């Protein structure tokens with residue numbers, strides 16, 4: 523069936539309509555191009571489809587450099603799109619989420635320039651018969667022995683030159699700064715790794731095994747089990763965008779909510795008094811090292827914390843966003859400025875609506891290219907309290 527697409531929506535697919543008006547979400551298409559598609563799923567209100575051939579290509583279409591894309595790899599859903607257009611699409615998707623969900627018309631800026639390939643330093647991988655396999659899109663099938671173009675060279679070497687024994691899944695983490703490599707696995711049975719690689723077998727206690735990255739001139743420790751941004755450059759870009767939202771001489775109280783290993787509190791405001799909140803035990807151990815003794819670091823769920831007065835709050839919640847409980851907890855501190863970091867445009871727009879409802883005005887919004895070749899979008903925005911003094 524032939525369709526002409528309209529725009530790209532959150533999640534990375536192109537929106538099109540059947541002749542009968544039914545909505546079709548097309549994977550592998552660009553905005554405003556004519557494509558032949560195969561319907562992959564048919565629901566009452568919409569169909570999902572995959573491009574089978576391109577009839578009239580967009581000028582932004584490029585040939586994917588990775589052979590796995592045509593084999594159906596579920597990883598890079600945007601490798602067929604020129605990288606500068608990917609950036610434009612990210613801005614448009616965030617603006618559209620704000621318009622549709624928060625009912626706000628707002629400009630969205632591009633973030634700092636980031637590498638297009640060979641960037642990912644943390645990856646969770648499925649294992650079959652001791653080897654890493656990539657999942658195919660919308661399928662239980664896998665692709666053997668990946669030659670993945672977006673992972674860091676130190677990671678690619680590990681993916682191809684290791685045996686992962688009886689594991690079904692491993693998490694691999696490498697440091698771009700030091701070259702250190704860690705594999706977090708379910709078992710050590712049958713595992714065969716290059717000599718420099720440290721193996722950590724999952725348990726419910728932090729292992730104490732970590733890598734170190736240098737971000738914005740600061741050494742940041744990150745344990746095998748802790749969250750970290752997808753690459754060193756992505757972490758640097760986030761820090762740069764947030765730093766630009768905070769006055770250079772800021773020396774008030776900074777809340778870093780969902781702080782992970784303390785990346786933001788360690789880098790964006792050197793003279794601030796820091797309160798850092800995090801629920802993961804291993805990230806808390808890292809934050810203690812990264813933020814030093816002067817910081818107040820609390821192992822808690824953000825929504826359970828009774829926040830004292832703070833001047834600026836940074837919040838970087840997981841995909842579901844702050845939600846009403848997270849917003850309430852942060853507003854207890856009555857910050858003049860809130861900097862929201864989000865990995866999901868829909869929850870970002872929902873949280874924006876909640877903050878506006880509570881008297882905060884949306885300031886700068888930046889869509890970052892932290893996950894090049896994929897439709898993932900990282901957004902940073904700042905909000906000022908109506909009677910702000912920062």
Ligand SMILES: C[S@@+](CC[C@H](N)C(=O)[O-])C[C@H]1O[C@@H](n2cnc3c(N)ncnc32)[C@H](O)[C@@H]1O
Nearest residue numbers: 749780781782785800801802823824838839840
């Ligand atoms: C998206 S990561 C951000 C980490 C950090 N800001 C960074 O950039 O490295 C979210 C973090 O929030 C933590 N987390 C998840 N739910 C939480 C909650 N309800 N309260 C506190 N921390 C939470 C996770 O363990 C994770 O470290």
